[in-house]
Amino acid sequence: GIFNRQNDRVYASSRHDADEHKGTNRRPSFQKKLLVWLATSKNGLSLPIIFEPGETLTHENYIEIVLPHARAEGQRLLGDDFIYQQDNATPHKHKDSIAWIKKNFPRFIDVKNWPPNSPDLNVLDYYMWDAIGHNMHWDKVKRYDSLIDEIKKGISSVSKNDLLRSVQNWSSRFFSILKTKSAYIR
Incomplete structure (x- = not known):
């Protein structure tokens, strides 16, 4: 089934098909946000950082918690010579974050060089979060603890082949974006 998040509809040939493709979307009346940090590489996924419910990312906790973890996980997955890439979120491009990264990472892609x-x-964004969500058993999520357990299980259930294929797809996506002059690709 195809899940359209915009209007909470599932397009499928049967109820079974919709359920099989995780077309169930339950939304509580009073949602809490949960921030999960994760990194990916051709050699595997990092261990996640799961923040407390409602906690947001600031440049302070990015520097204190995320960046040392990202460096350690990069070294674990790729050795000492890896390139750190981040998006342009405000805590990522804060001057103190950039200074920490320049001092502690072997190489990184600067904000000026990333769209x-x-x-x-x-x-x-283009693969992993959906794969993790599909691997989770949402019916088992009753509280914060069970959500954390399912997130961890979802992460550990991503197959190495699927991860490698999605990473290898990056180059063709890059050239597609150049071809479309930075328009979103399908």
């Missing part, structure tokens, strides 16, 4: 609003170039 804003570029989900088509971010493996997490």
Whole structure:
């Protein structure tokens, strides 16, 4: 089934088909936000950082929590010579964040060299979060603890082949964006 998040409809040939493709979307009346940080590489996914419900990312907790973890996970997955890429979120491009990155990462792609609003170039955005969501058993999510468990299970259930294929797809996506002059790609 195809899930259209805009109007909460599932287009499928049967109820079974919709359920099979995780077409169920339950939305509580009073949603809480949950921030999860994750990195991806051709060699695997990082261990996630799961913030407290309602907590937001600031340049302070980005520097104190996320960046040291990102560096350690980059080294674990890729060795000492890797390129750190981030999007253009405000905490990411804060002058103190950039200074920390320049001092502590072997290489990184600077904000000036990365297009804003570029989900088509971010493996997490164009593939990984959907894959994780499809791997989760949403019917088991009753509280914060069970949500965390399902997120971790969803992350660990992403197959290495699917991850590698999505990372390898990056180059063709990059050239498609150049061809469309930065328009979103399909």
